[in-house]
Amino acid sequence: MxxxxxxxxxxxxxxxxxxxxxxxxxxxxxxxxxxxxxxxLSEFRLNLLAKFLCYAIVAVGIGLAWGRGGMLTLGQGVFFGLGAYLMAMHLKLADAELRDGPGSVPVFLQIAGFDAVPGWWAPLASPVVTLLAILVLPAAIAVLLGLVIFKRRVKGAYFAILSQALAAAFAILLIGQQSVGGSNGLSSFHSFFGFALNDPVNMRMLFFIAAGTLLAVVLLAWQLTRSRYGELLVAVRDQEERVRFLGYDPANIKVVAYAFAAAFAGIAGALFVPVVGIISPADVGILPSIAFLIGVAIGGRETLLGPVIGAVAVAWAQTTLSEQFPSMWTYAQGVLFIAVVGFLPGGLASIVALLKRRRAAVAKPQVRHATKPEEATA
Incomplete structure (x- = not known):
């Protein structure tokens, strides 16, 4: 008793x-x-941290799709780029309107030979339409792609390769489109919804917006993982066929997680543009998509805060080491990734649990030794 x-x-x-x-x-x-x-932190370091928080927002979505759902998403740069370019186009239209009046053509379009704003740009002059597009368009595209992919039961390495191919195709498409800046991308933004971006106070405000958005995304992911849907998502990751036999469609469950991950990436891309001041195909292709994934793997993909910690830590280490040793970061990143995969498969977030297990393993023999019958009779 x-x-x-x-x-x-x-x-x-x-x-x-x-x-x-x-x-x-x-x-x-x-x-x-x-x-x-x-x-x-200084204004410069605080702005850097705001940039890293954008990466962390993407990482939360990857943690949900990969860590909880088992979907190795190597193409998050697509959705990150969609949100970023939507925001960038709105900011360019807003800057042109402030400079030359409503309906003005941005300077880079004039240089590229455009006499008028492309028709598909025009709705983005509205802040409301832009925000709705950032929230809805990446998620809607993810739903369409997910239904096509997961209904055909494409998974594992095949899904990873396909998502990476989509990122490569998206970057190549952007390079050939002069209406979105081509290989140079879009840059030189002067205002953000009426606030001057050259004002340090407004840049600090952007940091708080990025921090608040990250906390909101983490809270939403936490609610999802604690819900009935979160249990189904883990069940699909571990035993997809059993979930299908129970009457659920694993494809629909995967699509929801994939859509949330895409929406988070789109929001992160939209915040990235005013924080950094530029977006180009180099920021949305294969390499950025893999970099997002590395941060999640190092932090711990199966935990809630592990992807956040990993994304911020890797980005911060990259910036710090690049300042001191410009040519060494790639090697350091590779060594760190190999070390984590080889010795800490659960990522940095699993260190505490690992230490607890070792402590319990050390203490367990002592408890058994103290309860031997001969010692009790003595």
Missing amino acids: TTFRSAFTTAHASGSSSRWRAPAGFVLAAAVLFGLAPAV
Whole structure:
């Protein structure tokens, strides 16, 4: 009876602690982003952190699709680029309107030989239409692609290769389109929904917008993973055929996760443009898509905050090492990735759990030794 009561108390305490662990982590992250970071970082470093938070938003979606759903998404640059180019086109139209009046043609289009704004650009002059397009278009394209891919039961390495091919095709398409800047992309933005981007106060505001968006995305992902849908998504990852035998369509479950990941990437791309000040095909092709994935793998794809930590840590390390050793970052990134995959498959987020297991393994023999019958009779 004593043993049962002790076990029940331990389980209850463990459940209570895990119940409060996620909210406590959320509050700590909010305190760091909104209190500590603005207080200790310079304007330049704070702007860099805002850029890294955009990467972290993409990573949350990859963690949901890959970590929980088992979909190795190597083409998130497509959705990141869609959101980024939608925002960039709106900002270019807004700058032209402020400079020359409504209906003005941006300077780079004039240089490219355009006498008028392309028809498919025109709706993006509206901030409301732009925001709706950023939220809806990447997710809608992901739904269409997902239905075609997952209904045909394409998965594993085949899905990864296909998603990577889509990223390559998208980058090549952008290079050939002078209406979106071609290989140079779009840059030199002066305002963001009426706020001047050369004002340090407004750049700080962008950091807070990026931080708030990241926290909102993490909260949404947390709710999804705790829901009935989150359980189904993990079940599809582990035993897809059994889920199908239970009457669920695994393709529909995968499509939802894929759409959320695409929507998160589109939002991140839209924030990336005013923060960094440029978007080009080099930011949305194969290499950026793989870089997103590396951050998630290093941080821990099966956890909620692991992808965030990994994305920010890898991006920060890249910037720091590139400043000191410009030619060494690629090698350091490769060594770090190999080390994590070889010795920490769960990523950096699994270090705490690994230490707990080792501590329990060390303590367990001691408990058994103390309860030997001969010692008890002695």
